[in-house]
Amino acid sequence: MGRVEGKVAFITGGARGQGRSHAVRLAKEGADIIVVDLADHIPNIAYPSATEEDLAETVRQVEALDRRIIATKADVRDRGALKAAIDDGVAQLGKLDIVVANAGICVVEDWENTSVDVWDQTIGTNLTGVWNTVQLTSRHLIDNGGGSIIMTSSAAGIKGLPFLSAYVAAKHGVVGLMRAYATELAEYSVRVNTIHPTGVNTPMGEMGNAFGPLLEAHPTVGGMLANLLPIQATEPLDQSNAVLFLASDESRFITSLEMTVDAGNTQY
Secondary structure (H helix, E strand, O other): OOOOOOOOOEEEEEOHHHHHHHHHHHHOOOOEEEEEOOOOOOOOOOOOOOOOOHHHHHHHHHHHOOOOEEEEEOOOOHHHHHHHHHHHHHHOOOOOOEEEEEOOOOOOEEEEHOHHHHHHHHHHHHHHHHHHHHHHHHHHHHHHHOOEEEEOOHHHHOOOOOOOOHHHHHHHHHHHHHHHHHHHHHOOOOEEEEEOOOOOOOHHHHHHHHHHHHHHOHHHHHHHHHOOOOOOEEEEHHHHHHHHHHHHHOOOOOOOEEEEEEHHHOOO
């Protein structure tokens, strides 16, 4: 029997990268999947946006595991569209046990040149989008007798990584949301935790080259980006294994935890 056999998981940002990896990992362990993704052009980012074809590939990979999946093109900033996708998925699959608030964007820029558009876009997706996801799914978990919520924060949710002021603010905010919801939802047997990756080998991770000129101009902060273990980046599966643990009954008494999967990055 799989570690999340018979459970239903809702995942945001599931078209590719960590989101797809989470969907496939949970499906391999017996879960059915509800997934959403913007799957459209995102302005300001330095890496390619996910596409509808990417979302279809996630569907293909989950269905190849003989699991059910409901996939919808939706923006986590759009509460109406997000609620419709959640409610439709739960109606089709019958319940909800696991929520993975994974969708996020990242723009590298120094403090002085971070635009209002970049700030609003980053906070809207990475913080308000997580709040939308958790608030709109929590009642389904309560109605099901409990469950697990996993929010993707970052090493930047623990320390002030350079040239990422909007991202750092959003990811610290995610930790605050986690702590607040862990407190309020505990009486309903809903556990709430965050994961904190270092760099991950995904399309978003390819933006690392954008740090180069900024680090040349400001070399004293470069050490904050280094990992303690001798790797440049983790793989999506490394993060998905943490998600699986927090989603499973193996972590049934773990809540309000900041789980670092960061190769020691936050130890610097």
